[in-house]
Amino acid sequence: MFKPATTTEELRQIHRLNHRTFAEELGQYESNETGILVDRFDDANRYFVAKSGDAVIGMISINSTAPFSIEKRLPNPAETLTSIPGPSEVRLLAIKNDARRGTVLAGLFWQVYAEARHQGRSHLLISGIAERAEMYRALGFRDLGAAVQSGAANYIPMAMELADTSVERKAKRFEAWWQRRAREPVSLLPGPVQISRAVRQAFEHTPVSHRAHSMVEAYASVRKTLSELAGGLPVALMTGSGTLANDAVAACLRSRFGDAPGVVLANGEFGERLVRQARAAGLQFDALRWRWGERWNFDAIEAKLRDDAAWAWAVHLETSTGQLNDLPRLSQLCVKHGATPAADCVSSLGAVPLDDCRVALASGVSGKALGSYAGLAMVFAEERILAETSFEHVPATFNIRENIAQRAPMYTVASPQLLALREALDENYGDAESREQRYEHYRALGARVRTMLRQQGMPALVDDETAAPVICTFELDDMSIATRCCEAGFQIAHKSGYLLERGWGQISIMGDLNRESVEGVFEVMRLARTSRMGANDPAPETAGSAEALVSG
Numbered sequence: 001m002f003k004p005a006t007t008t009e010e011l012r013q014i015h016r017l018n019h020r021t022f023a024e025e026l027g028q029y030e031s032n033e034t035g036i037l038v039d040r041f042d043d044a045n046r047y048f049v050a051k052s053g054d055a056v057i058g059m060i061s062i063n064s065t066a067p068f069s070i071e072k073r074l075p076n077p078a079e080t081l082t083s084i085p086g087p088s089e090v091r092l093l094a095i096k097n098d099a100r101r102g103t104v105l106a107g108l109f110w111q112v113y114a115e116a117r118h119q120g121r122s123h124l125l126i127s128g129i130a131e132r133a134e135m136y137r138a139l140g141f142r143d144l145g146a147a148v149q150s151g152a153a154n155y156i157p158m159a160m161e162l163a164d165t166s167v168e169r170k171a172k173r174f175e176a177w178w179q180r181r182a183r184e185p186v187s188l189l190p191g192p193v194q195i196s197r198a199v200r201q202a203f204e205h206t207p208v209s210h211r212a213h214s215m216v217e218a219y220a221s222v223r224k225t226l227s228e229l230a231g232g233l234p235v236a237l238m239t240g241s242g243t244l245a246n247d248a249v250a251a252c253l254r255s256r257f258g259d260a261p262g263v264v265l266a267n268g269e270f271g272e273r274l275v276r277q278a279r280a281a282g283l284q285f286d287a288l289r290w291r292w293g294e295r296w297n298f299d300a301i302e303a304k305l306r307d308d309a310a311w312a313w314a315v316h317l318e319t320s321t322g323q324l325n326d327l328p329r330l331s332q333l334c335v336k337h338g339a340t341p342a343a344d345c346v347s348s349l350g351a352v353p354l355d356d357c358r359v360a361l362a363s364g365v366s367g368k369a370l371g372s373y374a375g376l377a378m379v380f381a382e383e384r385i386l387a388e389t390s391f392e393h394v395p396a397t398f399n400i401r402e403n404i405a406q407r408a409p410m411y412t413v414a415s416p417q418l419l420a421l422r423e424a425l426d427e428n429y430g431d432a433e434s435r436e437q438r439y440e441h442y443r444a445l446g447a448r449v450r451t452m453l454r455q456q457g458m459p460a461l462v463d464d465e466t467a468a469p470v471i472c473t474f475e476l477d478d479m480s481i482a483t484r485c486c487e488a489g490f491q492i493a494h495k496s497g498y499l500l501e502r503g504w505g506q507i508s509i510m511g512d513l514n515r516e517s518v519e520g521v522f523e524v525m526r527l528a529r530t531s532r533m534g535a536n537d538p539a540p541e542t543a544g545s546a547e548a549l550v551s552g
Contacts, residue, residue, distance in 0.1 A: 028151030193511030236403035245363035269320035
């Protein structure tokens with residue numbers, strides 16, 4: 001991964017790599033006990049890094065503001081620099097020993113080249129190690145003077161004219177290669193999901209009180225759109241996770257039905273979680289279980305409902321297996337036998353239409369298919385169940401009737417999460433047409449993911465007929481494939497306990513993703529499976545070893 005350095009942790013690693021290279025290795029500076037070396041031009045430097053996972057394995061900087069460190073190596077600095085109309089200095093090229101290969105070097109150089117062009121600069125200045133001078137010349141640098149000793153190394157002052165035709169030809173060869181590498185990590189996880197720029201900007205607004213007029217308006221707007229997504233059911237909004245929302249559903253079921261028996265369905269990890277939550281809430285029920293990824297058996301379900309089960313609780317989209325369970329049919333059976341249906345819609349809300357599900361209680365969250373940040377939980381409830389349920393002995397957080405009745409937030413709701421969710425809803429769910437477009441987008445992209453996985457020899461765990469559009473679980477015969485994907489900037493799910501136990505991986509397409517942003521992961525998988533990752537995506541010719549280091 002190549003990117004601008006933007007975080008405190010990246011800068012910390014830069015300062016450590018700076019010390020390791022220019023103090024410990026080259027002896028240009030005195031070593032110190034902290035292992036940290038902050039460059040004297042640190043405030044003016046714009047740093048770019050190469051990363052493997054979270055580790056910075058290479059760095060480079062560009063500085064477009066005089067004075068430049070190259071001046072002390074020029075025979076006539078004033079005259080030389082006056083003749084260059086727009087110089088930027090490339091400095092602090094440092095690559096960890098075990099990462100010194102052409103790919104890393106090329107990616108670092110491309111970043112400063114592109115930055116200089118973006119700034120409208122005319123030349124790049126550099127102090128190159130004399131032993132690697134031919135590599136710099138092959139890149140397009142020309143000597144400005146003789147080598148000068150500094151520490152344990154000799155450096156040659158050099159310059160590259162960005163408008164030179166040979167430099168532009170080399171740049172074009174790099175461009176296609178670079179576009180495959182230069183990107184922020186792509187989240188193909190079921191959470192956190194890929195966040196759009198607009199949602200991110202909304203999240204970063206200055207926090208405001210949940211009692212402020214603007215927050216009350218945002219709160220009302222969010223609840224209105226969420227209700228429309230859930231077939232018109234009123235919604236209680238609270239701070240928390242999907243697990244908290246399901247605990248609120250369990251508390252409501254317990255208060256409404258007491259010891260009247262019910263049934264909980266489980267054909268995956270999150271169905272099993274409902275079983276545990278129902279038990280913890282003191283509900284009386286039978287658990288109907290199937291093999292993970294197996295369809296519900298409606299004959300068995302109807303038999304339980306016929307035996308006077310007062311309620312049924314199930315997961316609509318089982319995240320662990322990528323299966324979309326037949327919730328509309330379950331609801332129809334409940335109506336037929338006078339039972340109350342409840343559903344975990346944490347992963348299905350915003351992924352598929354819920355109009356036909358017709359449940360009395362449902363849970364949802366902000367951080368899945370809706371495309372926003374985690375942190376807000378929601379419970380949808382029929383007017384009838386609200387009217388029939390006593391909330392006198394229900395914990396205040398779970399009093400969804402009072403929550404729904406309030407126009408403003410009942411308790412603290414953090415403005416970053418609420419404003420980000422409002423933006424995500426406005427982006428993709430503002431009216432009926434945009435909602436249909438969103439559902440179709442998820443359906444088509446999900447079908448493409450399943451097709452590509454089949455071509456890789458890793459078909460989805462469930463068949464296309466019951467496959468969820470936004471999550472695909474597949475057998476991962478080699479865990480190193482997932483590692484390669486993450487190193488290449490594609491975050492796929494494989495670390496959850498239930499996935500590790502079964503040797504499964506997952507690709508989720510929730511949030512701000514499209515076909516172009518997803519396709520690259522399948523190329524990485526292909527190369528990983530054939531063990532030819534390095535040979536199939538070499539950097540363009542860089543004419544030399546990546547052991548070359550630029551002086552500090």
